[in-house]
Amino acid sequence: MGFEIEISNLKKNYSYLTAISDLNARLEKGDFITLFGPNGAGKSTLLKILSTLLKPSEGNVVISGHDLGKNRNEIRKIIGFVSHQNMLYENLTAFENLKFISTFYSIKKPDEICGKLLQDIGLYERRSDPVKTFSSGMKQRLSIARTLINNPKILFLDEPYNGLDQEGIESFSSILSDLKSKGHTIFLTTHNIDEGLELSDRLMILNKGKLVFDQKNIYRKEEFKEIYFSVLKN
Amino acid sequence: MKNILFILTFIAMLCATYTSLVYAPTEVVMGHIQRIFYFHMGTVWAATIAFIVVFVASIMYLVKEKRKWDIIAYSAAEIGVLFITLTIITGSIWAKPVWGTWWTWDPQLTTTFILWVLYVVYLLLRSGAGKGERAAKYSSIFAIIAFIDLPLVYISARLKRGISPVVFGPGGGGIAPEMLYTLLVSLVAFTLLFIILLKQRIKIIKMRDTLESLKYSGEK
Amino acid sequence: MNKIAAIFWKDIITEIRSKEIFPIMLIFGILILLIFNFAFEFRSEITPNAISAMLWITFIFAGLLSLSRSFALEKENDALLSLVITPADKTYIYIGKLLSNFVLVFLMELIIIPVFILFFNLDFSSNLLSVLGVVALGTFGFIAIGTFFSSMALNTKMKELMLPVLTFPIIIPVIITSVKICSSILDGKDFSQYKSSLQVLVTFDIIFAVACAVLFEYLIEDS
Numbered sequence: 001m002g003f004e005i006e007i008s009n010l011k012k013n014y015s016y017l018t019a020i021s022d023l024n025a026r027l028e029k030g031d032f033i034t035l036f037g038p039n040g041a042g043k044s045t046l047l048k049i050l051s052t053l054l055k056p057s058e059g060n061v062v063i064s065g066h067d068l069g070k071n072r073n074e075i076r077k078i079i080g081f082v083s084h085q086n087m088l089y090e091n092l093t094a095f096e097n098l099k100f101i102s103t104f105y106s107i108k109k110p111d112e113i114c115g116k117l118l119q120d121i122g123l124y125e126r127r128s129d130p131v132k133t134f135s136s137g138m139k140q141r142l143s144i145a146r147t148l149i150n151n152p153k154i155l156f157l158d159e160p161y162n163g164l165d166q167e168g169i170e171s172f173s174s175i176l177s178d179l180k181s182k183g184h185t186i187f188l189t190t191h192n193i194d195e196g197l198e199l200s201d202r203l204m205i206l207n208k209g210k211l212v213f214d215q216k217n218i219y220r221k222e223e224f225k226e227i228y229f230s231v232l233k234n
Numbered sequence: 235m236k237n238i239l240f241i242l243t244f245i246a247m248l249c250a251t252y253t254s255l256v257y258a259p260t261e262v263v264m265g266h267i268q269r270i271f272y273f274h275m276g277t278v279w280a281a282t283i284a285f286i287v288v289f290v291a292s293i294m295y296l297v298k299e300k301r302k303w304d305i306i307a308y309s310a311a312e313i314g315v316l317f318i319t320l321t322i323i324t325g326s327i328w329a330k331p332v333w334g335t336w337w338t339w340d341p342q343l344t345t346t347f348i349l350w351v352l353y354v355v356y357l358l359l360r361s362g363a364g365k366g367e368r369a370a371k372y373s374s375i376f377a378i379i380a381f382i383d384l385p386l387v388y389i390s391a392r393l394k395r396g397i398s399p400v401v402f403g404p405g406g407g408g409i410a411p412e413m414l415y416t417l418l419v420s421l422v423a424f425t426l427l428f429i430i431l432l433k434q435r436i437k438i439i440k441m442r443d444t445l446e447s448l449k450y451s452g453e454k
Numbered sequence: 455m456n457k458i459a460a461i462f463w464k465d466i467i468t469e470i471r472s473k474e475i476f477p478i479m480l481i482f483g484i485l486i487l488l489i490f491n492f493a494f495e496f497r498s499e500i501t502p503n504a505i506s507a508m509l510w511i512t513f514i515f516a517g518l519l520s521l522s523r524s525f526a527l528e529k530e531n532d533a534l535l536s537l538v539i540t541p542a543d544k545t546y547i548y549i550g551k552l553l554s555n556f557v558l559v560f561l562m563e564l565i566i567i568p569v570f571i572l573f574f575n576l577d578f579s580s581n582l583l584s585v586l587g588v589v590a591l592g593t594f595g596f597i598a599i600g601t602f603f604s605s606m607a608l609n610t611k612m613k614e615l616m617l618p619v620l621t622f623p624i625i626i627p628v629i630i631t632s633v634k635i636c637s638s639i640l641d642g643k644d645f646s647q648y649k650s651s652l653q654v655l656v657t658f659d660i661i662f663a664v665a666c667a668v669l670f671e672y673l674i675e676d677s
Contacts (some may be wrong), residue, residue, distance in 0.1 A: 013504035015366030016443075016450040053539060055299075055676050076541040091468040103460040104540035132469070146536060296672050349622045356621060362610040367676070371608055375669050379599075379624060382665055386627035386658055393651050394630050 002065070004029040004052065004154065005183050010058035012045050012209075018044040020209045027202070029153075029188070032180050034196045035189045036228060037206035043189040044083075046160055046206065050187065051081040051156040064153060077105070080147030080155045084162035087146070088137040090132040094142055097131060098149060105150040118144040121175060136165070137168025144175055153178065157188040159192055161195045173199065193228050197221055205231050243430050246423035250276065250416075258416040260443065267331050272325040272416055276424035277317045278346075283428055284314030289381040292374035301443075304370040307377060308360065309435035313428060315353045322346060341391035348387045352380040455600030457542055462557075463549025468527065469558060475523045476644040478557060483516035483566045494512050500574060506636030510629055512566060513589070514596060517559040518621065521600040522607065524555055529608055538674055548601065548670040552663070556597045563589055584639050588652070595659040599624050603667040607674055628662070631655045 005027040012020040019042045027033055037043050037077060048054040050061060054070050060108040061068040063085050066075045087099050095114055102110040121141040132138060147155065157176075163170055177199055180186060188193060197217070198201075205213035211232050252273035259269035290308035294300075325343070326336045337343065361374055363369035469475055490508050504514070537547055567585070571578055578585060578632040600621050607616040631654055640650040 016446045020451075048622045051539060053535065054677070073541040077541060079539075081535070081536075085534065085535070087532045087536040089464065089468065089527075089533050090530065092464065096464075096467075100460055100464050101536060101540070103457050104537060104542040104546075105541075223630050274546035296669075304569075340626065346628055348623055355619055355623055360611065362612050362616055364611060368609065371672065372610070375673055377621065377667060378669065379602075382625070382626065382661065383581070383624050389654060390630040390658075391633075393654060394634055428496075 008063040011058040029199045032186045033202045034200040036203045042208045042209040047158045080152035083158040086143040095127040110169045154185045235406040243426040250423035251422045253416040277320040277419040280424040280428040281317035284310045290378040295374045343390045344391040457546040458550040465554035479520045486512045502637040502640035521604040525604040544671045595628035598663040
């Protein structure tokens with residue numbers, strides 16, 4: 001059967017530092033995958049490579065049948081990327097931010113779609129307020145809406161919970177579970193094992209650039225915590 | 235093979251020294267000071283080759299993204315800056331007695347000076363852009379733009395001032411054949427010198443690469 | 455086309471709302487003029503060449519302020535990444551930013567010139583339009599290079615410090631030519647006398663803009 005994301009022999013070096021060494025993985029469509037790992041493990045690098053922002057040093061990635069090396073723009077049409085940096089323009093309003101980005105995806109009827117997205121994330125009432133007046137949780141929700149503008153099949157989320165308060169985390173999680181139920185493939189990285197565990201179908205652990213754990217999620221939080229720390233020790 | 239190149243360069247430099255200091259006739263008007271011109275031309279020639287190499291290697295790097303091309307561009311730029319500095323110094327030494335001034339802003343000199351500035355900036359950018367791919371990419375881009383910029387500098391400098399006195403070359407009238415031979419020997423010698431310096435520099439950078447990667451793999 | 459317009463509109467509206475760049479750039483420009491005014495005591499006898507040189511020095515230093523800030527705004531929140539990751543051609547980003555920077559800097563120049571005339575008691579009345587035309591052409595070349603290098607400089611260790619070092623040596627041809635044409639105009643020379651210089655300036659603008667537009671994709675991807 002075809003996989004949504006196929007990573008083969010992926011390597012990434014920053015001059016002499018190896019960020020990712022020889023990584024292989026096959027990810028299924030519609031899965032919610034969470035990649036755990038301590039800071040500096042190479043999670044961000046991996047996510048940037050998958051979301052076409054960095055070129056790998058060696059190896060290849062095929063996303064939804066498109067080769068990353070050859071067909072970058074095809075992949076860009078079907079993915080979304082959210083990081084702990086919200087990637088928003090502070091002086092534009094929520095609506096303007098979405099509409100601005102929609103231009104670059106050549107979206108038809110942008111006003112309708114932007115309005116709908118703002119409703120989905122519960123920011124429709126604040127659509128005409130500049131983003132700089134928003135809380136970090138609201139910004140992160142808007143950031144998700146921004147990335148949904150092209151209705152991506154696959155979503156890459158790089159430490160999206162960073163800098164969110166408890167309320168922000170909860171509302172963000174509910175958006176994620178909503179997206180999961182709509183059939184988006186979601187790939188999330190985090191260094192905090194308290195986050196994203198319940199939503200995940202599949203758990204991975206990256207340590208020092210190596211994929212050291214890759215299993216279906218059949219664990220309770222305490223069990224996985226034990227596994228996580230024992231894996232990191234080795 | 236490597237030694238042959240060394241010996242050839244050595245002989246060529248000796249020949250160039252002999253021909254320019256002894257063999258070439260003394261120029262009637264300028265006197266002995268004109269003899270520095272053979273070295274002046276040699277350095278400017280080597281610098282020109284160097285900057286063409288930087289330009290080509292930079293394009294190749296952007297297209298292929300191979301470290302090899304980056305090393306070539308970087309090495310050639312360093313050597314180019316060295317030679318162009320020598321060009322400016324020898325030129326000034328020549329200009330003081332002949333023109334009565336160390337420096338004048340005629341189009342050729344202006345362009346040479348900007349050339350020097352551009353490639354010094356290139357080296358600055360290399361050290362400022364960090365290590366690895368980004369530094370390589372940015373400096374390649376800068377090198378390409380700088381190379382395109384040079385003819386424009388020359389054109390604009392010509393617009394600004396009158397055309398400089400032509401000392402050698404097609405407009406300079408008849409020159410003694412001995413002078414021409416001397417110049418050719420000098421150009422050959424400096425070409426060889428450039429090649430040998432470039433090879434050495436590339437080798438050093440490659441060795442440093444190996445050393446660094448060993449160091450990092452040792453730390454792991 | 456609407457992608458270029460979107461970038462342009464976004465930059466202009468940001469500036470209108472935040473008023474972050476323009477006032478500082480303008481005040482800085484006026485301060486430079488003030489310094490020139492104090493530095494030169496020869497109020498009655500300023501050569502056309504000195505006038506155009508002072509004008510251009512002012513434009514470039516004030517303009518550089520705006521350029522370095524313009525890409526710093528894109529880096530805030532990593533907003534630029536959200537554009538890089540779209541399937542759109544990255545050249546549009548460059549052209550859009552080039553145009554918005556150009557408009558901001560040219561507006562500044564439009565205010566600086568009358569102030570300059572006032573400070574130095576000059577009379578431009580007969581050739582103001584031709585001067586403005588040359589200023590626009592020269593500024594375009596300057597901004598074409600400056601916009602490009604501001605995005606490069608921000609990714610280096612020295613950030614804003616690197617921008618003038620990268621930009622100045624490259625824009626020298628544009629500046630030499632612009633100063634030359636401006637002083638010809640102020641000297642009361644006939645159009646036919648500086649026509650060829652004007653053609654050269656336009657050629658420079660085109661070469662710079664095209665080279666930067668082509669190379670911008672390499673600059674902005676994978677960094």
